[in-house]
Amino acid sequence: MAPEDWGTLPRMLRHQAGRHPGDTVVAEGGTRLTLSGLLDAAAETARGLLALGVAPGDRVAMWGVNSASWVAHAFGIWDAGAVIVPLSSRCKGIEAAQLIEKTGAKVLITGAGPAGTPLADLLPPLPALRHTAGKELTALGARIPAREAEARALAVRPEDLCEIMSTSGTTGAPKGVMLDHAQVLRGYWDWSEIVTLDEHDRYPVIAPFSHGFGLNAGLIACVLRRATMLPVPIFSPDALMSLIATERVSVLAGPPTLFHRLLDELERGASDVSSLRVAICGAAAVPAELITRLVERVGLERMINAYGLMEGTVVSMTRAGDPIDVIAGTTGRPVPGIEVKIVGDDGKEVAPGERGEVLQRGYGVMRGYWDEPARTAEVVDADGWLHTGDVGVLDTAGNLAIVDRKKELYIVNGFNVSPAEVESLLLREGSLAQVAVIGVPDPASGEAGVAYAVPRPGVTPDPAGLLAWAKDNMSNYKIPKRVIVVDDLPANANGKIDKLALRRRQASGE
Numbered sequence: 001m002a003p004e005d006w007g008t009l010p011r012m013l014r015h016q017a018g019r020h021p022g023d024t025v026v027a028e029g030g031t032r033l034t035l036s037g038l039l040d041a042a043a044e045t046a047r048g049l050l051a052l053g054v055a056p057g058d059r060v061a062m063w064g065v066n067s068a069s070w071v072a073h074a075f076g077i078w079d080a081g082a083v084i085v086p087l088s089s090r091c092k093g094i095e096a097a098q099l100i101e102k103t104g105a106k107v108l109i110t111g112a113g114p115a116g117t118p119l120a121d122l123l124p125p126l127p128a129l130r131h132t133a134g135k136e137l138t139a140l141g142a143r144i145p146a147r148e149a150e151a152r153a154l155a156v157r158p159e160d161l162c163e164i165m166s167t168s169g170t171t172g173a174p175k176g177v178m179l180d181h182a183q184v185l186r187g188y189w190d191w192s193e194i195v196t197l198d199e200h201d202r203y204p205v206i207a208p209f210s211h212g213f214g215l216n217a218g219l220i221a222c223v224l225r226r227a228t229m230l231p232v233p234i235f236s237p238d239a240l241m242s243l244i245a246t247e248r249v250s251v252l253a254g255p256p257t258l259f260h261r262l263l264d265e266l267e268r269g270a271s272d273v274s275s276l277r278v279a280i281c282g283a284a285a286v287p288a289e290l291i292t293r294l295v296e297r298v299g300l301e302r303m304i305n306a307y308g309l310m311e312g313t314v315v316s317m318t319r320a321g322d323p324i325d326v327i328a329g330t331t332g333r334p335v336p337g338i339e340v341k342i343v344g345d346d347g348k349e350v351a352p353g354e355r356g357e358v359l360q361r362g363y364g365v366m367r368g369y370w371d372e373p374a375r376t377a378e379v380v381d382a383d384g385w386l387h388t389g390d391v392g393v394l395d396t397a398g399n400l401a402i403v404d405r406k407k408e409l410y411i412v413n414g415f416n417v418s419p420a421e422v423e424s425l426l427l428r429e430g431s432l433a434q435v436a437v438i439g440v441p442d443p444a445s446g447e448a449g450v451a452y453a454v455p456r457p458g459v460t461p462d463p464a465g466l467l468a469w470a471k472d473n474m475s476n477y478k479i480p481k482r483v484i485v486v487d488d489l490p491a492n493a494n495g496k497i498d499k500l501a502l503r504r505r506q507a508s509g510e
Contacts, residue, residue, distance in 0.1 A: 003185035007158035009078045012185060016226060021502055023199060023226045026066040038072060045076020047141025047149045049283050052107055056081035057165065061120050063087040063096060063233035066209050066231035071219055073109050075185050080155040083161045086210035092157060093122035100129055102368055103164050103176055107131045114234050164370050165212050165310050176370030177310040184216055187313035187364050189336050192221040195304060196315050199226035203251040204243055206232045212310045238262050245271035253280040255289060257433045264292055264457050277301045287427065288328040306404055307331035311379065313364035315340065316400045330399035338362040342394050357406055358392040358477035359385040385413040399505050410447040411441020412477040422449055422478050429469045431461040436489050436497045437480060440506055452502055454488055461485055
């Protein structure tokens with residue numbers, strides 16, 4: 001059955017549970033949730049929300065770490081005809097309150113945070129928030145007839161909003177990205193088809209459910225394809241290695257650094273990871289050597305590179321049979337139903353091989369920013385093109401490479417410098433697990449690069465040696481002025497490197 005036949009997430013869940021009731025879709029410790037069990041748990045949550053007066057289209061916030069409970073509550077929100085507003089478990093009280101107020105959420109479903117502290121205790125008073133709910137939703141729902149909740153679920157329409165996802169906010173106040181049932185179902189049906197995710201797979205969802213990848217390419221994709229998701233509440237490399245071995249994980253998604261770490265652990269004689277068959281990276285330059293080592297050492301069938309964004313769902317993916325250089329250097333071709341073009345500063349399309357801003361058009365483009373039509377009009381033009389703010393290159397075969405963010409470029413002696421390009425080059429030196437480059441004011445050259453570098457485990461990099469390597473391997477204007485070795489890089493609520501925090505650190509003289 002195709003996504004357009006389901007139309008909505010509630011109908012998709014009912015179809016899957018009706019055909020395959022005993023298939024396990026969530027495994028968390030000793031907890032196992034089958035499709036029929038998920039359907040029942042979602043219905044209980046929906047009845048509880050109806051008892052609280054939640055109407056179709058109302059926003060319900062979810063705040064907590066990845067868990068089986070999170071999955072059940074999410075489908076319950078959709079069964080109630082409501083719109084989920086996921087809050088990062090990393091949010092502080094003021095940040096969570098800002099998003100709750102911004103979207104007008106009436107109900108907050110929450111529990112314990114990463115440290116075990118009840119997250120609701122962190123919130124300041126919110127007069128407009130009617131209820132903060134958790135396990136008591138089941139008891140509340142007892143007063144609502146099951147048929148009433150079922151009618152509500154079946155009344156949801158494909159064009160109804162299903163989620164409002166917060167952007168990372170690295171360029172200002174977070175915005176709420178509106179997505180509907182039809183586009184989420186189609187986007188992640190196609191994504192999971194290319195990934196070859198199926199009912200035999202076991203897939204740890206490391207990205208938070210509050211993030212577009214964790215919710216859509218994790219939680220929803222697993223139910224779509226009846227794969228077993230393994231929610232990871234707090235990421236730990238050691239725990240992940242153990243999970244891969246004990247749960248026979250077959251699909252793994254993460255940045256290149258995660259796979260470098262996996263290989264480092266294997267070289268130390270770590271646990272068996274022979275169950276892995278597919279690895280997925282997102283819009284990152286992946287060293288060709290890493291792909292080769294994963295195929296040879298782990299026995300991977302596929303390494304997939306992909307590009308998507310909150311505002312545009314899934315944009316492009318590499319495909320089966322692509323050569324290593326395409327997977328390493330590009331995010332593949334646009335997925336069905338999506339158009340991509342590259343434009344220069346004048347708005348005109350550039351030739352293949354030339355850099356410019358990535359524009360996207362098609363079913364995956366968001367419905368807009370919640371309650372912000374002016375900001376929506378700034379990024380989605382009259383012809384339906386989403387201006388992503390990403391700098392990319394299309395080759396003659398249509399493969400898209402993401403090379404930078406438009407606003408992160410800096411200028412050294414009149415030359416535009418791409419932080420992402422410098423980062424990719426520095427990673428080739430071999431001693432670094434992660435690196436982030438920012439441009440800072442410099443009296444001699446206008447601006448200069450500063451590289452914050454995280455070493456690979458067991459390696460002690462030498463900043464002077466890294467700069468010497470850079471001089472031997474980069475154009476002179478791309479060479480960072482300084483390399484600062486750090487234990488880790490700051491991340492924002494969505495897990496992306498927080499370059500604003502690095503700039504503040506640099507400005508304060510840390």
